[in-house]
Amino acid sequence: MSVRKRPQPRPGVLAIDPYVPGKSAAPGAEKIFKLSSNETPLGPSPKAIEAFQATGAHLEDYPDGSAAVLRAAIGRVYGLDPARIVCGSGSDELLNLIADAYLGPGDEAIHTTHGFLVYPIATLGSDAKPVVAAEKDFTADVDAILAAVTPRTKVVFLANPNNPTGTYAPFDEVRRLHAGLPEDVLLVLDAAYAEYVRRNDYESGIELVATTDNVVMCRTFSKIHGLAALRLGWLYGPAHVVDALNRIRGPFNVNAAAIAAGAAAIEDAEHVERARQHNERWLAWLTEEIGKLGLRVTPSVANFLLIHFPATAGRTAREADEFLSRRGLILRAVNAYKLPNALRMSVGTEEANRLVVAALAEFLGRAA
């Protein structure tokens, strides 16, 4: 029998394990608390909602393909040249554009053991090879990353802080990483959670981008700005990288509602500060209270925390996930991140946070 011919994707495409988003449903539960995708419990700025609604009046018009208003707003807030900013449909799109532009068959891109899953997906999608650098204590290890560099390395992806571990690399370590990389390797600093970090030795990477030729920084509107539904991210990079990405991105890759809402959100400093303070308070509280229950929590600087469970039957991460889900508390299983004994929890509202601690206490069979 003759084998039927049919279109074939490039080999890397079929090697991808598709990304599985955080659950959003808990059948049977009366009220749902979605703590599985690191969304903000405060929602977006009211000014962003107003700007979003206003775009409804002109859905027949294409958006401004250069997102000029948005890039100008980002430039004002961070003191950056708007010409060196690219906006994307989520930072996911920007990560994929980087892979499209800089990776091809035979190339390698490095990420760390528990690094964000979009990095290997984007790498394989370009028919390049994802190379994993070991972490130390769930934290990026600069020496391991540098040791993984070969003449085929084209890109290094570093989430800082990292998802799902919540750990970060202090800025002198990021500088050391950059100093050790060949000049033709692109260092991608993915700072999706930068706004939450309260550490003197942390920087998102703006200065390194400004002063070098091979570093880009990606940011998102999905987390502290509460605009995940609109899909919006931005990148600050050297002019030559911005030029390359602008050539391959869709001419209208960011929609009008995202442009308007994003520009309003980023200039609402008060709303951002409220979200930061809420996170600071409840991240510390959750870390302490969950720790008191006897569960190990990886110290986090982001808006989520990684909770480790014992392998003992009756107390495993899988069983805890089921137990919490029945009560409408949806956390994130992180098996795909090679963390089968852990669950990731986004910092939620006070009500959600207290309910999770109480439910975990019940699960473990002790009083809260």
Ligand SMILES: Cc1ncc(COP(=O)(O)O)c(C=O)c1O
């Ligand atoms: C480290 C990291 N980078 C990027 C993203 C993607 O964000 P966006 O919604 O902007 O595509 C996420 C989302 O979870 C993330 O955790």
